Structures are given as structure tokens and as C-alpha cells.
Amino acid sequence: MSEEKPTDRSTEAEAAFSPHTSHWGVFSARMRGGDLELRPFPGDPDPNGILWNFPGALRHPARIARPMIRKGWLENGPGPDDRRGCDDFVPVSWDKALDLLGAELARIRDGFGAQAIFGGSYGWASAGRFHHAQSQIHRFLNTACGGYVRSVGSYSAGASQILIPHVVGDHEGLTSRNVSWDQIAAHSEIVLAFGGMALKNAMVAGGSVSRHVERGAMRRAAERGCRFVLVGPLRSDLPDEAGAEWLSCIPGSDTALMLALVHTLVVEGLHDRAFLDSHTHGWPVFERYLLGGADGQPKSAEWAAGITGIAARNIVGLARRLHGRRALIVVSHSLQRARHGEQPVWMGMVLAAALGQIGLPGCGYGYGLGAIASYGRRCNAVPIPAFPQGRNGVSDFIPVARIADMLLSPGAPYRFNGETRTYPHVRLVYWAGGNPFHHHQDLNRLRRAFARLDTLVVHELAWTATARHADVVLPCTMTLEREDIGAASNDPLLVPMHPVVPPHGEARDDHAIFADLAQRLGAREAFTEGRSVRQWLEHLYEPTRAGLAAKGMSAPSFAEFWASEGILMPQQPDDGGYLRAFRDDPAANPLPTPTGRLQIWSDTIAGFGEPDCPGHPAWLGQPYATDDAAPLVLVANQPRTRLHSQLDFGGHSLASKHRGREVAAMNPADAAPRGISEGDIIRLFNDRGACLAGATLTDGVRPGVVQLATGAWYDPADPAGEKPLCVHGNPNVLTRDIGSSALAQGCTGQLTTIEVERFDAALPPIRAFDPPVPSSRRPGSGSVGRDG
Template sequence: MTAERTWLPSSSHWGAFRAATDADGTLHVEPHPADPAPSPLLGNVPGTVRHRTRVQRPAIRRGWLDNGPGPTDARGDEEFVEVSWDTALDLVAEQLDRTRREHGNEAIFGGSYGWSSAGRFHHAQSQLHRFHNTIGGYTASRNNYSFGTSQALLPHLVGSTGVLLDHADSWQTLREHTDLVVAFGGLPGKNLSIASGGITRHTGSAALRDLGTDLVVISPLADDIPTGSGATWLPVEPGTDVALQLGLAHTLLTGGHHDQEFLDRCCTGFDVFADYLLGEHDGTAKSAEWAAAICGIAAADIRALAARMTAGRTLITVSWSLQRTEHGEQPVWAGLALAAMLGQIGLPGGGFGHGYGSMASIGDDAPALRLPTLPMGHNPVPTFIPVARIADLLLNPGQQYDYDGRRLTYPDIRLVHWAGGNPFHHHQDLNRLRRAFGRPDTVVVQETHWTATARHADVVLPATVALEREDVGAGYRDSHLIAMHQVLEPFGEARNDYDILAGLAQRLGVHEEFTQGRTPREWLVHLYDQWRGNLAAKGHDIPTFAEFWAAGDLQMPDVHPQAPLRAFRADPQRNPLRTPSGRIELFSETIESFGYPDCPGHPVWLPPQQQRGGPLHLIANQPATRLHGQGDVGALSQQAKVAGREAIRIHPRDAAARGISDGDVVRVFNHLGACLAGARVTEDVRPGVVVLPTGAWFDPQPDPVRPGETLCAHGNPNVLTADVPSSRLSQGCSGQHAYVEVELHTGPVPELRCSTPPLADS
């Protein structure tokens, strides 16, 4: 007779769930009972927590152990030697102390960026930053890869990113008020699985199917259309959305269909933008015909869409993907200007949205309130980099660069300390990043698995996964707070990040300051009680921690603050935005004063400048089978591989011209690098476009076609994407697009190395 399983609650960035183990240790997961449409990504969980790529014991790269710290080109290629925890922590503490004594705390890069856990306490990045703040600070990173370009731009235009992202109208509001949604970049359902910090109720996909509004999807990819939505698809040429937006704006302007009253009352700078649309200074009117020649959408269709936009309540939304490109500020700014011309910003279901279809929290109608958060303290080191400039930082100490009106200098980084993240997933031009990781004296990585980042470290400290510790989980606009119980014993000798850092703090004399004398469970109670007290002061009845923990979750109190754009629209004088004018800035004197040719003071069409590495336009989008690189060794992700490689989608016309059939192993290459992938031949992409999702674990091996160079045997597209900023304003990630060639791979198919730990005698 099979013993009844004991199900314990937990959570993840792709959804809350319950987990249980059998007597033989087999892990089972099932979605939270309140989730109407659980994410299929839960299927990756059982296969990852005990996978052979888990880091079992502290390990040190052979060359660093034998020769000591220093720059080297051996990182990523050498084997590791397992050591005791005392040995590893003693060595790391010694190098932290040496670096700050000899070079100052600015020489430590602790700007770790990652999605390692949905838990609010065991958030590796927060833990790492708290630790480094107790020992004198560190060089940090600012903004994110997801929408970092917008994080620099939107404060100039509307006062903050939160005005749009934190207060987006819900799908229900759109259902009740909106006549037409125009989605630049589409509304891909795969992204609605994910929310930073977790999501208990996945409602986005069903809401899109039942939206009840007209929908126009502007994207080169058919699967950016919500399933069952009946949307109109405009398969735009990749990277040309701005030209289409300007053509629509010109059509509204010359037809007299713009809302001049709203523009005068709530915006500034429209006259400058209008002159640009009319070609007053450059002699080129941004007409529908001009736009059609660039974006591949017929001029008649552009004029027809403009007419539809004026016929009722219209929402213009721009996905985050469009700003992860060269000149990525422009589609966001031009989309905002187009919405302003319609005069509906601040009306329920109308105006401008940013991120619908990019994350489950955008459009969710769950409560919006602050969550329990670990205090990180103050970083006394003022030096920082925009997050996507990590390779520049390591390769170019002392070099100056522009960022948001400031002239900054890269510090000389001697020690990198990374926890809970994998830059060899997020970053571009991975061959360049490999060279960059060779420059510091020491690289320390706290990791759960032998990712490419761990393989490029000197010291690897094994960290627990969420199911091996206790935590409290919730995302912004989540419906529930989840008591994340410990389900599994730590794998091997893995420790949670807090205990790892507490061990370093003990050796550096700051243990009490870092821990405040609390165990992880005591921290959970402390953070929860603070959160509970704050809500109680506002009249909300929240259960005690013991009651919450026993129940497994609690439903969030109904907190729905008024959207700031509603109040602004009603009275811009009394409720101004935090911009220099207090209004929406369609022309920004501040940005114009920076003198950046790649981001002038109003929306413009700027042709791409990156080198064309081939005839096909590669889109490196987010995967449907995992979160970034997390779960790549899981069952769902592995089932989607082709011949063990990441699948690349190619149009039948392009495949036939190259002798490629569905299921073939192909070589994808350009001037930056090469990778192997498995071909999926489909009409769901435009001719001339190929799609290779990010997240396949980077597996560099000797390139048989280019002697002396490497290729990724597994299919990571970031060996092909250029490490160049979106602009001098944001220095944001531009890795969404690249130009490549694809050919049939006729040589031997190499065995994957990324699934075998790089250990001595392994």
C-alpha cells in the first residue's frame, strides 16, 4: 500500500505550488489549488533539484589553487578541486580582505543579478549586497536586463517607471473599457507564466482569450498572437516598429485626428515632434508611404490602422522586448507619443502600456502592496555600472563612458562576487564575456548548479535551492503570500546563501552586524511581523506568523492604489508628474541637452548601425520552456530540444534555400561566433527571420570550421548578439536582435559538456 504523501507549500517565479517526496526520495509537485492555469514550467522542477549538475561541495579551480589569484585565460577551461567549507571560506575571506586593503572596496564587484529564488529572504542578490555593505561596500550595478533601457528613459518622460509598470490597467479594466489594443511586440502567452517573486493565480492567458476587444499584433512572430484571440497580425520587419509608429503618428497629424487639447494640457514638446513628423528640418515627411518602405507594412494598412485607433478607446502597448535593441528608447518614446496624440492617457483602458505580455504582473488585478523585504543597508561606495556593461567594466578599467547625462569611469575590478545569477545567460557576445571574466584576480560564485558562470569562477560555493530551505514567497501584484516550507534536505554539502555569507562575515569580524543575531527562521518571523504591523496600522487584519505558516499561505489584503495617470489627467496642475515640466515630455529638453546622437530629445527613426553578420535576422527571445536558463536541465526544457540542441525556427523558404529539413542540426554563425542548433521549419516566422531563444546552457567547444575559435555546442544565441548599448542615455541591453547565417551542419555532432561537472576525477 502506497503511503499518503505529505504536501508542503512552496513558490517559484513561474507559480506557487505544493511538493512532496516518496520514500525513495522521488519529488512530486502540483500547482497551488487557487491557480486556474498553472504554468507548464513546474514540470522542470523535479528533474533539476537532484540533477548531476548540482554543485555538491566547495570547489576551487586548479590553476587558482596552485598559483594564487591573478588574471588568466584559463577560466572556463580548467578542472575544479573539491575542498572543505573551512578551506573555501578562509580563502574567500582572505581575498576579500586583501582586495579592500590593497585596492579599496570599489575594486569589489558585487552587482550580482539573478532570479535564483522567489523567496523574499533567501534572495541571493539582496543577501550579497547586505553582506558587502557590512564590509565597506562594493561597486554595484543599476537597472536590469529586462527593461533597463526604459528604466533610464521613462523618468524623463513620465517621472518614473512605476507610473506605467506598477499601475497598469488590469485585463478586466481593458475588457470593460477598451475597444482596440495595438500591441507592438505582441502579447506572447509564454511570458505570462512568469512574475518576479512569484504568482499564485495565472489569469493572463484566459483574460487575453476573453478580452472582448479588437486586437492588432505587430510582430514578425505569429506566436506573439494570443491563442484564440482572433487578432489581426501585422508581420512587421524586425526592428522597424518605430517607423510604423511614426507613420501612424504622421497620418493622425495630417488628417487632423490628434487631440490638440490633451496635448496642450498634459504634454510638452508636441510642436517639436510634429515638425519632425512633417519633415520640417530633415526634408523627409514620416508618412505612411515612408514607413511602409521601411517596415514592410503596406501604406494603406497603416492608414487603416490609424483610422481604427481614432474610432474608440485605444490602448497602445509596447513590449519590453522592443527596448532590448539598438536605439531601444525609440519604440517606447514613439509609442507614448502616438498614445498622447490619441488623447486617452489616463482614461481607463486607454492610453499607453508598457510590458503587457512581457510579465504576468502587468495586467494582473491582484492587490498592489509592499512585501516583506530584507534590509540591505547602505553602500558607502558610490561607484556603479549600468547592469549590461559588465564586460566593459572588466575589460576597460579607467575608461570613461556616458550614462544618462553623466560622464562615468569604469573602476579597476579585482574581485567579482556573484550569487544567484548567471551572466552567461543574460549577457551578449559570450566570447567577449569569457575574455572579460579572465581579467579579475579572483571570481567567487555561489551557485546551485554547474552553470557557465560557475565554470568561469575560481571558487564555487554550493548553494541550496528553494525547496531545501524555508522562506516567504510573493511577487508584486500577487494574490497570495506563500509559506515556503523546506521539502528536501540540502544536496551534498550545499548551504543557503545567508549561511555562506554569515561564515564569511564571521571571518571578517562583522558577523553580528550581518546576522543581527538571527537565524533564518528568526529573520522570517521578524520580516513577517514588520510587514504585518505595517498593514495592521492601515486597518488590515493579518494572521500571526504561526497561523500563516500552519495554513501555508494567506490571501493578500485588497489594496488597489489609484493609478497616478488618472489623477494627473484630471488635474495636471494639482497632480503633476515628476518631470521638469510636470507633464508628459514628448520633447525632453534634458535629454536634448545631453547631445547624444543615438538618443536625441524626441522620438526619431534611427537605422540600425550594427554590423550585418549574415542575411537572416535573428530574434533571441525569451524561452517558452524555462525561465531564462533556469530549468534547462528539466524535463520540459529537454523535451523541446532538437538533437539535444536548442531549437531554431526558420521559414520553409529560407530552409529550402539552404538544404535544411526539420530536425537537422544546423550551424548558426556570424562575425561574433557560432553555435549549433536543431532546425524547426515553420511558417510562424517571417521569411528572412530566424528565432533562437535564450537560456540554453553555454557550452563552448573548439569550432571545427574556425580553427582556434569556439562555438557553443548547445545553441546559446548570445554567442551571436553584439555587446553594444542601446544608447549612451541608458547603456541598456540590446541583445534581442542580430544578423546571422544558417547552414546545415555536416560534420560530427559534438557531445555536450555542459551536463558534466568540471571536477577532477569526475
């Protein structure tokens, strides 16, 4: 790509590689001859190709160059407006944009209180710890507005984050300090992976990641003789290196299969009764349900065969193979991103408990293992930098996936974690570092929800669909355009992130934007504490330096750290965490649960009285209902060429598309009767919406299933339409916006039902990455869309 040389660097400086990092890998970069050159971290055994989205994205036309105000909001003032998402934008100066926004924030704060402001900003943002967008915006809202309505939980693990504290204890400890990849490579004999451990998921982390170790660990385990068994509708959810056996099951049926495995163990006397007696609570109640005493239906292999699509003899055989071996039960995040998503997470623990191996090296229960690169690794033994957010003066919150419910139904009651709560009346949403038009479900419903607001403010580096729906759009820098410190709690390398290029256009970093905005609200000093960016970096580095010194280790000064390629931090031992200690001595090391044990039965959850989440794990039926109009199950999983929707316009992501559109995979047995061939453009649809995608045919997808990755930028052919066709392939026009249960209200975007047909009409142009243009230049007047 072409790019002007930075004006503040010499030719010699330009030729040097600068250290940097991202959620998908540590690297170094330089500009040379107008091109961005990258080098993956030399210590990474399996570098991530997502790095190669940077060169094409750096100065892409989708980048936002200056502040923009939506025309309707500028002319008519704040208020609900159905034109969001299809209105014109007016460029303005930074002073005007910040003056207008400062006045609007003051109007909301002073007239309705801070509880009328939602500080959304859910998303991965940057691997840098200072320019972490969520921390910046939350600190700003706390210091300048008195607080904000926040969200709790995540779209990735919304159901498990609420359930696990009730039944196992610490969610973070279960995922991040339990069974490690080193343990699997050395000890595991059989790994039963419900939903798999796809490398595309483990290639990214919730911070920096210096070494991608998952592929190598599975290869070493398989070479030693460990057997991997994948349960799921997609064969690609374990890598070739694992040499996995694939049990192709009907999506959403995992809980039924787990129940049948435990049933087989029990009726054949293969379960570990001593472990169940000493380390669990409520087994007798659950066993009665399992054997049919509670409802007259034994949860046998024969019963599960019709639900799962797996033959009863194979279920029985698998249960027998698990007995007496070092067995690890893995349950992926994907299983709980569905209706009744709490059940497979809970039931996976019960299966592992029945085998009696929870807490042993490489054995037991590995919830979420492989979901991100942060899991299955050792934790750092010194603190990493963290930007302080201050105190939030607003106590109200919502589960993260219930934002459309909140905006559409202010004042309405809802159930969450045993409480009846009320949705606040939010009038202004401020978003920085996220893209709800990627991660939310039923996007047409979300469009209607955003139309109810007085004001939507977005900081963005590019014209995402969220930015297109905003009233105030403030251009922010890309990570390569600013300095920071890269770190993660489960990665030992602390990285000085040097800027590689100047900011694009008039873009500013979030901290500079909030500092100037805070000044207009009389809070600049409270927000900045009088520090420059470099002074903040030095301040945030100090706890890490002091932690190193306290351990008698080399503790470089900030100047020494900044001049280095990065420094290694000490890590905690790979000791199995709190579950190992609990196994070894449950009396001395009780779990943080009501009984101090693994809760197979939870009096607390039972006491909530939620029909969709009873007091023990149970089969509550398929999380979707197929019918003649929507006979196929859509699996909307994570993409392999980008992190969620980030840098979808980068070269690595674009190369994975077909005729510019996202690719949907389906089995030839489903394609043939629909007249669909390899490479056709297809229309996926249901009663919520429709999208176009390129078709690829493979026997690696179970018959009756279609797989379409999330993250293609929402691109409606008719933005003002009731249910516009997304021509780019965003599956969230099809997914359901309902909670996993009244317990957790987690996201249910993994599975839905659809129909598919070949699209034979003229192909609509793709405009997802084109900047908004005035209405006079839209179709018929020289717009710049591509036709694929």
C-alpha cells in the same frame, strides 16, 4: 526521479504536501517513494508548465555537491588567467574554502578598497524574500567589506528604465499600476501590441505569482469584441485566445511604423489636439519633424512602408481604425533591447498621446504589459517582507549590461544618462543568484573579460557556465531545500515556503555561507544581528502583520501564518495610478517630469547632446546592418519552458529541445535555398561566434528572420578556443555587446544578424550539464558527454 527520503521527517510527514512558491507559480510539493510530487496552486486558472522542471532538476548530476576551487587559482594564487572556463577544479572542505575566500576578500578590501569588488549577482534568484540571493550578498558586502561596486538597471528594461523618468515619470508606476488586465477585459476596443504580449513571458514574475490571468483576460476581451493587432516578426507573440491580426514587420522597424501612424492621424485631422495641448510638452517641435519640416522627409505611410515591410494602405487603414475607439498601445520590453531601443518606448507614448486616451480605463499606453506576470495587476496595500541590505559605502556603479566593458577597460570614460563616468578597476567579482553566461551578450568577449580578474567567486546550485569560469565555487541550496516566505508586491498571496527535501550534498543556503564568511572578516554579528533563519522570517513577517492589523483586518501571528497554506493581503484599487490622476486634473496631479507633462520633447535629453538619442523620438535607422555574410535577422527572445536559463536541465526544458539542442525557427522560404529541412541540425554564425541548433520550419516566422530562444547553457566544443562553437544553442555567442545609446547603455541582445547553414559534420557531444571532470578524463579518455 530517485531520491533518498529525508532523514528528518516521518513517513506520515512525507505524505503531506508542503506549500511553496516560485517565480513561475505557487505550488505544493512532497517526496513520496523517492519521487517529487507537485500540485499547482488550485486557485491558478492557467498553471505554468515550468513547475515540472523541479522533479528532474532536484538531484540532477549537474548539481554541485561540495565546495570547489579552480586548480590554477589554488596553485598559483589570484590573478588574471586565460584558463578560466577550461581549467580543472579541486574539491575542498567548507573550512578551507571559506578560509581562502575570507583571506582573498580581506586582501582586496584592505589593499585596494571596497571599490575593487563588484557585487554582481544580477538575476532572478529565488521567489523567497529572505533567501533572495542579491539581498544576501549585498548585505554581506556592505557589512563585511564596506560596500561594493553595484550595477543599475536591468537587462530586460535597461533603456526604458532611464528614458521613462525623463518623459513620463515613474517607471514602476507605468508598468505596475496603470492599465490592468481587468480593464482590458472590460473596456479595450482595440489593442495594438508592438512586440506582442507573449504568454511565455507573462507566466513568470519578479517574485511569487499565484494566478496567471493573462490568457483569460485576452480571451474575455476578444469575446466581447476587442480587436488585437500584433506588430512583430513572430506570430506566436500573442496567444490564440486573442484572435489577433498579425502585421508581420521587419524587426526593429516599429518606431518608423509608429511615426507613420501619427503622421496619418495628423494629416487627416484625426489626432486629439486638445489633449496634446493640455497634457504634453513639445508637440510643435515634434510635429515639424513628423511632417518633414526638420529634415525634408515627411514620416508618411509611404515612407514607412519600405522600412517596415507593411504596405502603406495597411498603415493608413490601421491609423483610421485606432481613431475614435478605446485604443491601447502596448510596447514590449523586447523592442528596447536593441540599438536605439529608447525610441520605440518614447514613440509609443507619443502615439498614445496623439490618440488622446492616456489614463482612460483599458486605453492609452501600456508599456511592458505582458512582459512579466507582475505587470497589469493591482498592488498590495501592505508591505511585503524584504531583507535589509544595509548601507553601501561605495558610490560607484555601472549600467548592468556594461560589465565586460568595465573589466576590459578599467579607467575608460563612458557616457550614461547625461554624465561622463569612468569604469572602476574591479579585481574581484562576487556572484550569487545569477548567470551572466546566460543574460550577457557576445559571450566570447565576456570570457576574455572574466580572464582579467584576480578572482571570480560564484554561489551556485549547478554547474552553469558562470560556475565553470569561477575560481571559488560554493554550492548553495535549491529553493525546495530551505524555508522562506514567498511574496510579490503585485500578488495578494503570501506563501509560507516549507522545505521539502534536505540540502543536496554539502550545499548550504547563501545566508549560512555569508554568516560563516563574515565571521572570518570580523562581521558575523553585524551580518546576522544574532538571528537564526527562523527568527529572521518572523522579523521580516512582522511589517506585513502590522500592516494588516492597522487596516483592521485579520492579522495572523507568524506561527498561524506558518501553519497555513498562505494568507491573502489587501490590494490597492484598480484606479489607473498616477496617469489616471494626471489625465483627470493635470494641474493638481502633475507628472514627475520637468514640465509636469508628458515630454514629447525633452530639453534635458536634448541638452545631453547624444547623437544616438535626440530630444524627441526619431527614426535613427535599423538597429543592425545586414550584409551578404550575415543576411538574416536573429531574434533572441525569451524561452517558454524555463525562466531564462534556470533549470535548463529540468524535464520540461529538456523536452523542448531537438536531439538535446535548442530549437531555432525559420521560414521555409529561407530554409529551402540553404538545403535545410525540418529537424536538421543547423549552424548559426557571424563574425562574433557560432552555435548549433535544431531547425523547425514555420510560416509563423517572417521571411528573413530566425528565432532562437535564450537560456540554453553555454556549451563550447573547445573551451580554450578563440571563438568556440556552442554546441547547445546559446544565441548570446552571436549577439552584440554594445549599449542601446549613450543615454541608457541598455542591453541590445534582442536582435543581431547571422547566416545559417545545415551542419553535416559529426555532431559534437553535449556536455552542458555534465560536472567538470579532470583533464585526464576529457574527450578521448572516457568523458560522459552526450552526442544528441
